[in-house]
Amino acid sequence: MALEPAAAAPPSDREEKILGIIETARAKQAKFRDSHITMAHGAGGKATQSLIEGLFVPAFASQTLRAMGDAGAVSVDDLELALTTDSFVVKPIRFPGGSIGELAVNGTVNDLAMAGARPLALSLSLILEEGLASDDLRAEVEAIAHAAAVADVEIVAGDTKVVERGHADAMYVCTTGIGRRDPRARLSTDALRPGDRILVSGTIGEHGTAIMLARGDLGLDAEIESDTRSLWPAVDALLDAVGPSLRCLRDATRGGVASVLNELARASSVAMIVREADVPVTPEVGGASELLGIDPMYVANEGKLVAFVAPEAAADALAALRCVPGGEGAADIGEVKTEPPGMVLVATGFGGKRVMDQLVGDPLPRIC
């Protein structure tokens, strides 16, 4: 910084006490105390965290679950596997750049890939609303088959349920995936070290923006397509290029890149600094976000990953990402730091700094 602001007065005793209370409250495990489930519990922010850490994890008492990975590690004799599951409830079911069927395959494949596992097979469960047009179902089944072929995974089991009209919205798709953990991978959410670089595999915010516009109630029109794709080729390339130097991978789905960074800053007790000017965003997504008052860092992606890499391997990792289809726009956006632990900071394009916090609920358009 060019300016040296004068030192602030030291905090008083009372202020110290209050700050202490806040820090104790923050460090406590999230509690789930809400009387009802609201949309915020599904938005990937603080409310979701309270549900997972305050209800699910304690109830199931699984060490693997406690690691909070995108997929759980399972070992069968000497075979190292990864298992994950996901449900897809997107509305509308078809949108520019993809559809619910493709998402259901790529989403689960990507959760496996983020655990450093080569996706092998999927199960497929469909919940269909009475009255769904058969042509719509056929189109989605074809989309699922196509996406599975592209991702090189086999659909090996399935289930179908039909519910009365109004009890589901067209169709919901659930997929469970199994993969084989790659011996080149040494990934963990608490492996981040100060100095590590933060990479994203391309321009961000496209999926969430495409969905918002496709719902049609914003009255905005722009050529923005969902980025849904399998990320295993990108992970494969990263493991090949920098294997042991790769600390952790996350696909930046619900809650966007900002949520991934916050989760990992907490999990590894490190700080992060993001250089806003280096974050790749297309002019279309940038413009739509500007109009809606939404930060693309919080918008969902379905084909972008965030990679944390040891500093000496960052250049090779970036080069590897850029050679993979869909990774041409990969960028180094920031660095892992020591202080203040658990916090993500942004060096804004304008030259200031601010905290990039977790979302409290869904990102809501602002009027003021």
Add this chain to the structure above:
Amino acid sequence: MRFVDEYRDAELGQVLAGEILATVEPGRHYKIMEVCGGHTHSIYKYGIDDLLPANVELVHGPGCPVCVIPMGRVDDGIALAREPSVILTCFGDMMRIPGSDGSFLDAKAEGADIRMVYSPLDALRIARENPDREVVFYAIGFETTAPSTALTLKRAKAEGIRNFSCMCSHVTIVPPLRALLDSPDLRLDGFIGPGHVSTVVGARPFEFIPASYDKPVVVAGFEPLDVLQSIHMILRQLVEDRCEVENQYARVVPYDGNVQALKVLSEVFELRPHFEWRGLGFISQSALRLSDAYADFDAEQRFAVPGVRVADPKACQCGEVLKGVIKPWECKVFGTACTPERPIGTCMVSPEGACAAYYNYGRFAREREVV
């Protein structure tokens, strides 16, 4: 993006920051209030306070229209939404504001039909599409959003749409400023004037601030260079011992405002004798209600709205925080009874409110260093 990036130029920002540093007198402390929540958002988004010398302090003002809605009015909205015939429509940022028993989001989760809209015209469209339902638009905002509500009501009247009404909580900008300025313990040196409101009301209504209260006002735009330049203009007034209304946002704000919008406002609305502001209490003639000509569209007349007043908790000291009398952590309930998850006062409700910002970024807000 053209016409946007020009106002976000980091190099020019550094130049302005340097000029600000050269303008301030060392040893003197400057407290400047940005009145409008939109400015608070810009300051936060671009990290503008990070570019200011330590003796220039920004105080977040009362200009966040959702945060100033008192709990009783939120409760009234929820009561309306619970009527089986009613579809309640509102802007997105209203959804999380807590009433005495939860927010609109909570009420929606419990089954009330509450829908987020981006314009009051969307609410009117919902009314046309649902002729067997009563569609209520929960109108909030300063003079900035009031004209769009007014035009929507005019259209509803012209089209004879009978199942549309408006629960009006529009507020006006001058009375709360006057209330703040009237308090004897005020500790502010100048004001960043609300640019968006001023596009409607103009800069002239703020002349009373330098004239009667001896504080400079600079009506400002919302890009980071706008905000920095406005701070510089206020500091120069203070240092040069001048005191006047200046218009930094002249590319958008006409000094006399938008005459047509003001005409529509006076046609559709009239002043309420009193209105309660969360954290600030009752302020005379500080809000709008529908005029007699539009009484048929007034949800408060069409439905039995409980209208129960829910007092701000006694311990809440938002008023003093807003006036710059105390720091957030000096409030009796800060961080204990009042937290961002369960806010009591207006300053904790909005993530950009002074208390919420301090709670979230606490120690870090003092020393912005990463190592």
